[in-house]
Amino acid sequence: MANFGTHVSVAAGSGCLLALGGWHVGLWTPWQAWPLMLLTTLGGILPDIDSDHSHSVRLVFGLLAFMAAAAGAWVLQSRLAFGHWLLACAGIYIGVRYLLAPAFKRFSVHRGIWHSLLAAMFFGCAGSALSHGVLGQPPELAWAQGLALLAGCLVHLMLDELYSVDLEGARLKRSFGTALKLFDYARPLRAVALLLLMLVMLPWLPSWTSLLGVWHQWLAVW
Secondary structure (H helix, E strand, C coil), rough: CCCCHHHHHHHHHHHHHHHHHHHHHCCCHHHHHHHHHHHHHHHHHHHHHCCHHHHHHHHHHHHHHHHHHHHHHCCCCCCCHHHHHHHHHHHHHCCCCCCHHHHHHHHHCCEEEECCCCHHHHHHHHHHHHHHHHCCCCCHHHHHHHHHHHHCCCCHHHHHHHCCCCCCCEEECCCCCCCCCCCCCCCCCHHHHHHHHHHHHHHCCCCHHHHHHHHHHHHCCC
């Protein structure tokens, strides 16, 4: 499979093309473009939350903790006094970084459910739901941000599959087919759990008509 640096660099490059291309044709402003680039990059490393390598897990959950704390700061800034606001943001960071990360490492299997097309769709829906339902972003922008996460995840999965092909030896490695799959076939209950979580997100997702509009816009970019 591709190493961590390759995932980050290719996802970041894809995010740059996406963000700059959309800005060039007027789909979003520069201030809306750079978060799309960052979200594509984040999507490019999200499947590694089940990684066996501690460095990858620390980096992924460090980024997730920072983004969760930033989102919490945005939502809570007008609802809490300054001292309570700081404590809440610190609690969010610590909870994601030091509580959620060990739980994922203990109960997840590398190249399991998180290396699948279903998980990529889950991350995309979660990004759009948080953007629209929590941060109050416009529907089209919220869908674009979720799709940026989805695109980054797909880049990750495709890279892993490409690195499973040994061109010199003209053979397929044992890891071939373990990344770009629909779901974790050995553990179907985890796929059911993800589907249920996606159903729970429905009230926070933007309208589906706005998703269709974003799709037509992206086709225009291509």
